[in-house]
Amino acid sequence: MGKLFDWFDSRFAVKAPHRRFFERSIPPNLNYTYCFGGIAFTYFLILVLSGLLLSIFYVPSEKEAYKSVVMITNDIPFGWLIRGVHKWSASLFIIFIILHAIRVFVSKAYRPPRELNWVIGTSIFVIAMASGFTGYLLPWDQKAYWATEVGTSMVGTIPLIGKSLMYMIGGGSEVTGTTLIRFFSLHVLFLPLMIGILLWLHFHIVKRQGISTNL
Amino acid sequence: MKTFKSEKRFYPDYLSEIIFSILIALELLLVLVLIFPPEVGRQIDFSKPFQPLPEWYFLWLFELVSYFPGNLMFIGTFLIPLSCILLLLLIPFLDKGKYGRIKAYIAGSAVLLVFCLFTILSLVE
Numbered sequence: 001m002g003k004l005f006d007w008f009d010s011r012f013a014v015k016a017p018h019r020r021f022f023e024r025s026i027p028p029n030l031n032y033t034y035c036f037g038g039i040a041f042t043y044f045l046i047l048v049l050s051g052l053l054l055s056i057f058y059v060p061s062e063k064e065a066y067k068s069v070v071m072i073t074n075d076i077p078f079g080w081l082i083r084g085v086h087k088w089s090a091s092l093f094i095i096f097i098i099l100h101a102i103r104v105f106v107s108k109a110y111r112p113p114r115e116l117n118w119v120i121g122t123s124i125f126v127i128a129m130a131s132g133f134t135g136y137l138l139p140w141d142q143k144a145y146w147a148t149e150v151g152t153s154m155v156g157t158i159p160l161i162g163k164s165l166m167y168m169i170g171g172g173s174e175v176t177g178t179t180l181i182r183f184f185s186l187h188v189l190f191l192p193l194m195i196g197i198l199l200w201l202h203f204h205i206v207k208r209q210g211i212s213t214n215l
Numbered sequence: 216m217k218t219f220k221s222e223k224r225f226y227p228d229y230l231s232e233i234i235f236s237i238l239i240a241l242e243l244l245l246v247l248v249l250i251f252p253p254e255v256g257r258q259i260d261f262s263k264p265f266q267p268l269p270e271w272y273f274l275w276l277f278e279l280v281s282y283f284p285g286n287l288m289f290i291g292t293f294l295i296p297l298s299c300i301l302l303l304l305l306i307p308f309l310d311k312g313k314y315g316r317i318k319a320y321i322a323g324s325a326v327l328l329v330f331c332l333f334t335i336l337s338l339v340e
Contacts, residue, residue, distance in 0.1 A: 023225065025225075035236035080252055083253040084249075084252050088248050112307070115308065125303075132270050132273070136269065141256030141257055142257040142258070159293065
């Protein structure tokens with residue numbers, strides 16, 4: 001490689017570990033169903049990118065939220081495209097997590113020593129569902145409002161901790177501007193960070209243990 | 216690390232296959248967005264009645280709740296969803312011994328069945 005890269009590599013030694021990664025041998029009997037996890041990850045990256053773009057124009061307040069979504073959809077150049085990409089990749093993310101889980105189950109890849117990676121994957125799935133639930137409220141329209149009203153009152157029916165949990169995530173017994181801000185915070189900060197950390201673990205475990213060949 | 220007889224390596228064999236599927240995935244996404252572009256919903260209006268409709272992957276939960284009215288509601292909102300998550304988490308630990316795989320199959324298909332069945336039931340209504 002060029003002198004510039006050699007200068008960089010002599011200080012940070014990035015070549016050797018990546019060469020090892022790129023030259024590792026892959027089991028011969030893999031088919032295209034083994035790509036479902038990678039596709040789900042692709043949709044996660046698209047969600048992060050399109051979400052970052054949406055956050056530039058979205059205003060998480062009771063008065064402005066609906067107006068800002070109308071503006072993104074109708075006035076901002078390609079705003080409708082970014083919104084559509086975010087909405088659809090969320091659905092495809094869930095679909096491909098389910099397909100990936102089915103593939104892992106059928107190929108018995110959850111068996112020891114990979115139990116913990118199955119547990120991590122299931123947690124990512126649950127958090128992805130929670131992201132979908134919190135993101136659904138953000139457009140602040142009729143559909144969003146009433147679905148969240150039903151959803152949070154469902155949380156309230158959980159025995160013992162239900163009421164406190166409902167107050168904690170929703171900021172009250174009804175869906176208000178406080179709920180909108182809490183859901184916004186969960187949707188753009190807490191949940192993506194949690195998914196990011198768990199994905200990092202998920203991939204590093206695969207790297208350590210190799211691809212399962214139990215088929 | 217196990218070594219395999221195959222000459223298949225991550226680069227270029229597997230990487231090119233992954234990139235191919237990623238391109239297909241991106242294309243699928245764009246086609247869906249262009250056919251079904253996002254719509255702006257109706258503004259919140261408390262004076263008008265509205266039938267709540269969640270995202271498709273929560274339809275099964277909304278459907279479940281309608282079977283357990285009043286004091287029994289927590290069965291639909293808490294007990295069944297929690298059991299589903301626990302069953303999923305337990306799959307690797309159920310798969311032990313002679314009938315392990317069958318136990319895992321029962322757990323996995325039970326969760327998938329609950330999800331699909333109640334989603335379909337809610338769509339039929």
